[in-house]
Amino acid sequence: MDLRERRSMNNRYKIEVTRKRIKNMYLRVKDTDGTLSVSAPYGMSDTEIRKFVESKSDWIEQTTQKMLIARQLKEQEPVLAPFMEREIRLELKRQLQRLIDKWEPVMGVKSAGFTIKKMKTRWGSCNVKSHHMNFNLLLAKVPPECAEYVVVHELTHLLEPSHNARFWSLMEYYLPGSKELRKQLAGFSAKDMI
Ligand SMILES: [Zn+2]
Structure with missing residues (x-):
């Protein structure tokens, strides 16, 4: 992934960060609207969080794809991605x-x-x-x-x-x-x- 792709990824996804008393960062994709929800320890900088999200880009793509397919199958009707x-x-x-x-x-x-x-x-x-x-x-x-x-x-x-x-x-x-x-x-x- 080159720099340009990284930038476009940050623009493409809405990222919500919640700070918690935890040691590691956790990422999930909300199936309601595709928002990326990140749980991060207190004191973790925005740059570190962004890097973490970027490192998971392949997983994010796969997960959102799977989510959409699952939803379409479940509802048996076309949905707006x-x-x-x-x-x-x-x-x-x-x-x-x-x-x-x-x-x-x-x-x-x-x-x-x-x-x-x-x-x-x-x-x-x-x-x-x-x-x-x-x-x-x-x-x-x-x-x-x-x-x-x-x-x-x-x-x-x-x-x-x-x-x-x-x-x-x-x-x-x-x-x-x-x-x-x-x-x-x-x-x-x-x-x-x-
Ligand atoms: Zn009226």
């Missing part, structure tokens, strides 16, 4: 931010950040008091115009909190054809997206 999910989340975050930056000045509203979540029944939500929004991770899989619909929908709630006639006419004003997009979006269910 944890690393893939992280990439998808990052890309969706950029996409949503671009849309928010585009629409806020047009609509004269200002949101207060957003969180991407796995949600079963909603594509998005907006807290009209805090102006914080939530978006469904599965928006990464719908056509971009449908994701745009959801962003405009949540921003419209900053102008009109409830789904009343004013709300829908504002939606239609900003996004002509929004009813069609809404129908299109309703055709996607979380089940199809996984």
